[in-house]
Amino acid sequence: MNREPVMTTDLLDRVRAFVHTELMDKASYFDALPEQPTIESVRLHEAGLANWWIPARYGGRGVSLEDGVDIVSELAYGDAGFAFGSFLPILGTTMLQLYGEESLAGPLLRKLARDGGVLGILGSEEEAGSELGRTATVFARSGDDLVVTGDKYFSTNSDAAEALLVLARSADDDGDFAVIAVPRDTPGVEIVKRWDVIGVRGSATYQVRLRGCVVPAGNRLRGNGLRNLEIGLNASRILIAATAIGIARRIRDLSMEYAAGKRVKGVPLTDNAVFAGKLGQIEMLIDVMRNQCRAAAAEFDRLMAAPDPAAVMYRAGTLRSALAAKMYCGQAGWQVATIGSEMFGGLGYTHDHPIGKLVRDMRYVGIVEGGDDVIRDLLYTRYVVPAGKRR
Ligand SMILES: Cc1cc2nc3c(=O)[nH]c(=O)nc-3n(C[C@H](O)[C@H](O)[C@H](O)COP(=O)(O)OP(=O)(O)OC[C@H]3O[C@@H](n4cnc5c(N)ncnc54)[C@H](O)[C@@H]3O)c2cc1C
Structure with a gap:
């Protein structure tokens, strides 16, 4: 299997090719709770793409979290559930890498890099x-x-x-x-x-x-388990947020395909100003979602590159940027899903059209690993109040 470092654009092209051949047009299959591991996850490994973030010293590809945002966006464009299952091990590998004894973490991380798996x-x-x-x-x-x-x-x-x-x-x-x-x-x-x-x-x-x-x-990992988990959650929350980008891009493209063939008041829907406004709004949301995810991921990458990342991360705990990415993408993604839900008329309210699945998929962003009330509470107690705990 090819393990030499590759340019991100090359890697992204390979992910896109994988999505095109293995994930697209399989909405009903993925929506039917496929048996695990799926044949597609085996193929992701065969393509040398599974667990892409595991560091090179464990035999992995060592892709940064910042680049991982775009990888997850591509996978989620194909299927958000597949993307979620594929990246979620990062929560565990981050904790193992930082706080596991080498005798525990080394063999496990090497196995995940060599054989795939979760x-x-x-x-x-x-x-x-x-x-x-x-x-x-x-x-x-x-x-x-x-x-x-x-x-x-x-x-x-x-x-x-x-x-x-x-x-x-x-x-x-x-x-x-x-x-x-x-x-x-x-x-x-x-x-x-x-x-x-x-x-x-x-x-x-x-x-x-x-x-x-x-x-x-x-x-047992070193340190307080609640803190260990917070640190791993930084990575997975950012990637949950990144799935919203992929789902939103898919909704945008399905809308464009539909509008090209739909006539309203004698002209294609693509020439309608209301439609153009909606798509412009979606594009703005996609761009801000991606920027926030990449900024949060870049902060995570910087901390992981510190001389003593375990200590630096332990002090940092839950990152504000990761909380903001997850909550923002959950909310912005939901706005896109709502626009999308209306876009296809009555057809959009049937199982014959994929939009219903995309709406259901989008909803997980604002729930899993902390609903908005929980994230707001964390932002308040960790980042608004401090400065000597105020009062
Ligand atoms: C598809 C899926 C996959 C998952 N995978 C995993 C996994 O791999 N590992 C894992 O450990 N967990 C996993 N979970 C669990 C998931 O992370 C939790 O369900 C989620 O964080 C919400 O927590 P909860 O269910 O306890 O609900 P709660 O957060 O308790 O929410 C219930 C209600 O209480 C309110 N509430 C809670 N806290 C506050 C607060 N501080 N202020 C105001 N209101 C509040 C909420 O707003 C909500 O109305 C998964 C869940 C799903 C659905």
Whole structure:
């Protein structure tokens, strides 16, 4: 497989070619909860494109998060669910790379780079989704091992994952949170069900139970698990935001195709000033979404390039730019989806046209990894209040 560094434009061309041959015109297939791993994700790996961000020292391509924004936009142009499932392991690889012991992180990252494959992130619980401080999953020390027990509500990619990165609380100390790597084949890992989600159905999200899963103590990542997760979420939130760009570009292009063949008041819809205004508005939103995602990703890349990225990221925690990217793209993307939903008339309200799927796919941007209320709360408490915590 070709592993030499490549120019981003070349890489982007290859991603576009992949999207064209493997993802386009498969809306019904991806919308039908395809079995995982999909043949398309196997082909993404065969094309040398899976897990594109894993650093070169682990045998990966080492693509920056900033360039990853455009890769995700392209994949999401083909199918947002496929894009989501493909990039989400970045949440786990970021935590492993920064806070995992080399004996844990090295082999896992090398395997993901060499063989493709995914990681599952098990944060959310039924009573602790946004409020992860209420996590009820526990770990207990047993000699040189840790025993992990609990129920996790939502977790994408888990069934096909190499390993599950589980957020748990110490059975002995309520304030001690850890992220612990649990290999998927560990006895006691049970997939309870696959969720019948309403959008991004090309990905797969599960409810998972952990019944006394025993792993070496070295599988615990260094530091506070809540902080570890915040840092990984910076990368995945920016890429969730980037899926909105791809979906919005698809809505724009479908609108142009439709308008070319649709006549209103005796002229093609493309010559109608109201239509032109809508498409101009969409283009503005797409451009600002992309700029915010790339700016946030560039900040993430800068911190990761620091001499001691683990310490620098740990101090930084949740990045304002990543929060802003996710919330802005969720809202701007929803505006585009609304325009798109009206664009195709009654046809747009049927399953015969892909716009309905695109609207459902777009909705996940403003929900997964924090709804807008949660993001606003984080922006307020972390970035508005500070300056000596005010008052
Ligand atoms: C397709 C999909 C994939 C997912 N994948 C994963 C995964 O891989 N790993 C994982 O761990 N999780 C995953 N999740 C979980 C997802 O990240 C959470 O569902 C999401 O963050 C929302 O959290 P919640 O469900 O706890 O709802 P909440 O955030 O609790 O929201 C419920 C209600 O409470 C309100 N609310 C919550 N907090 C505040 C606040 N601070 N201020 C005001 N109002 C508030 C909300 O506005 C909302 O009305 C996935 C979910 C989906 C749907």
